[in-house]
Every structure is written in structure tokens, then in C-alpha cells.
Amino acid sequence: xxxxxVRSRAEEALRGVxxxxxxxxxxxxFRVPAERVVxxxxxxxxxxxxxxxxxxxxxRPKEGVIEVxxxxxxxxxxxxxxxxxxxxxxxxRDNPRMPSLSRIWVSAEFQEREVFEFFGVVFEGHPDLRPIxxxxxxAEKHPLRKDFIVKEEQVYKGGITKLxxxx
Amino acid sequence: xxxxxxxxxxxxxxxxxxxxxxxxxAAARRARELLLGKMKLGKLVDWGTAFSLWPVxxxxxxxxxxxxxxxxxxxxxERYGALPWLSPRQTNLIVIEGTVTKKMGCAxxxxxxxxxxxxxxxxxxxxxxxxxxxxxxxxxxxPWEVVPVDVFIPxxxxxxxxxxxxxxxxxxxxxxxxxxxxxxEEGEREDKPAPIPKEDLCSWWRG
Ligand code: SF4
Numbered sequence: 001x002x003x004x005x006v007r008s009r010a011e012e013a014l015r016g017v018x019x020x021x022x023x024x025x026x027x028x029x030f031r032v033p034a035e036r037v038v039x040x041x042x043x044x045x046x047x048x049x050x051x052x053x054x055x056x057x058x059x060r061p062k063e064g065v066i067e068v069x070x071x072x073x074x075x076x077x078x079x080x081x082x083x084x085x086x087x088x089x090x091x092x093r094d095n096p097r098m099p100s101l102s103r104i105w106v107s108a109e110f111q112e113r114e115v116f117e118f119f120g121v122v123f124e125g126h127p128d129l130r131p132i133x134x135x136x137x138x139a140e141k142h143p144l145r146k147d148f149i150v151k152e153e154q155v156y157k158g159g160i161t162k163l164x165x166x167x
Numbered sequence: 168x169x170x171x172x173x174x175x176x177x178x179x180x181x182x183x184x185x186x187x188x189x190x191x192x193a194a195a196r197r198a199r200e201l202l203l204g205k206m207k208l209g210k211l212v213d214w215g216t217a218f219s220l221w222p223v224x225x226x227x228x229x230x231x232x233x234x235x236x237x238x239x240x241x242x243x244x245e246r247y248g249a250l251p252w253l254s255p256r257q258t259n260l261i262v263i264e265g266t267v268t269k270k271m272g273c274a275x276x277x278x279x280x281x282x283x284x285x286x287x288x289x290x291x292x293x294x295x296x297x298x299x300x301x302x303x304x305x306x307x308x309x310p311w312e313v314v315p316v317d318v319f320i321p322x323x324x325x326x327x328x329x330x331x332x333x334x335x336x337x338x339x340x341x342x343x344x345x346x347x348x349x350x351x352e353e354g355e356r357e358d359k360p361a362p363i364p365k366e367d368l369c370s371w372w373r374g
Pocket of ligand 1: 228229230264265266291292293294295299300322323324325
């Protein structure tokens, strides 16, 4: 019920810009081409979505894309505060670049820095694009990409394991 | 008033050779023995340091809750002569409470460098021992790679009693091995030199 109102308001603002819609519980995401994302963000902002709740990304190595999602909502409009609207952008995995939205929503600034260090997405026009949680040598490896391998936990397969004696 | 007096009368005179906290006569006698007797001055330093371990507030992770509980009225670690203090420059103990991320590792070393010597470190929790649940994380350091650690406490999280025990254990270490007085005499601690971290943890500092 309440999401319908949020959804129709967002749809109205994004008419002609979005290319697809996904819906979940209390959440609706609009797919936007990367070159029109600033336009979409400005439209959403003027429709009353006044802050970014989170900026996150998904790495899909098989399709060769990184999807960046902004979750936006509202503090000032109680009707819009009932749902969360996402804008999803697909970027090529070998050179992920997109315009920064932190000029439009200031609360996106630190989270874009986080996506920058964990996925290597470059936000053009960001005021201060430095790693935020990781030290710089580690941030260059982009640890949340799927090809970053961590040491796995081992599974006990049962039986008595014989310890190998060193020669 | 009358009940107080009668209780004192029942307890009798203070026992020789024991230190009664709150009994000024006995404490003064003990201090006189230490100061004017044939004891080395180093012993006094060790004795004093053992009862004034002031841990700095350096809470990095969830073990900090247990750290807080240790100094709360129920467990009251202040009775051992340890009181958490705010500024690292006036403290001599650092309790590393759990996970230390790489960026925090830099801060840990900076805080430790600011403390005047003799100074001691307690590593608390499985994370501080060998990573704990984050053993394969890309973003943690083992605290013993950053600062020399005197006492380790296992557990996830350790109980407040365990932390209190670690403080008593550290006091024993200081008094029996004379760590504090040796440190002052020699200017450095030979048994536990400060480690050099393998990575450049402070590289973010330069921006
Ligand atoms: S040892 Fe357990 S309680 Fe302590 S910091 Fe690690 S995970 Fe948290």
C-alpha cells in the first residue's frame, strides 16, 4: 500500500529515464543508464527524496559488470519515508567510472569512498576520493571484488586425521 | 560510634608485616621499611608501579564491554590499584580490547609510543591473540606485531574476572621480575623490544 505511493512518485520523477524496475519488500529499484544518472538523481531530489541511505555495489564477473546501487529515501516527507527507492547503474568491470552523486546528496560522499576502495569504482567529480576504511596498499586490491581470494575456513570431513610428519 | 570502636577493639592491633589498606599506621610502617630499610630503591619502584597500573581508554572492539564491566561496581578492578584514564601521556598500561584493524594498528602504535615508560600491554580476547573470528580477514593485524604484549587473555569475550586476573598477573610479573625498575635503570626493555610492523600501517596518514 504505502510502497505504491512511493513507487508512483518515483516513477513519475524518473519517467523516460529508467530502463527497468525491480521490486522487493519495502523497496523498489530503478535501472538507469550511467550517462543519465545525474539527471535521474536531480529528478528524485526535486521529487522529495532528500538523502542517500546507502551506496553499495555488486560485482558480477560472469557478466563483466559492476552494479552500483544508491538507496534513497526521505526525512522531510513522511509519505516517502515509508519506502526505499534504489537507482541501479551497471558499469563495465574493466573500467568502472560514473559521475559522483555526492554533489546532489551530501550523505553519499563517504559511502562513495567506501565503494571506491572496495570495488574500485571511480566517481568522477567527487570532492575527496581517498580510501576511507582501508590502508592505501590494500585498497588498491579492491577486496570485495569476486576475484579477491581470502584464505578459506577448512571443513572437518570426519575420521581421524593423520598428522604428516615433517621429513 | 560505639559500634565502630568495639569492632576495632575486637580486631586487635594490626598484624606485623602485612599491609592493610586503610590502616595508616601499618602502611606508614611499611613505607618506612621500604624507604629507610636496606631494600633497594628499585623494589619501591616495582611495588609502586604494580599498584598504579592505569590503563588508557583504547576500545577497538566488542571486548570493550567487558573492559567496562571490569571497572564497574560489581567487579571493581579499582581495588587492585588500576583505574582507566583518558590521556595516554599519563598512563602506563594499554589493554588492547579485541580486533585491531590495519588503520587502527597505526593508532595503537602511536598511542603506545606516547605513553611514558615503564609501560605494559595486555592483549584481550581471541581477536587480539590470533585474529579470532576474523582470522582470515584482509584488514586486521595481530596486536603483538605492533606493540610488545605482556599478558594475553583468551576468550571471546573474556569474562571480567579474566581481565582482573590479568591485571593481578601483570602485578606479579612486575614485582617478581622487577620489570619496571630494570626498565628505568637501563632505559629500554631488553626482554621485549618493540616490534617493527611488517606493513606500512600508517600509509593513510599522508593521505
Ligand atoms: S574476541 Fe570476541 S568479543 Fe573480543 S573483540 Fe574479538 S569477537 Fe569481539
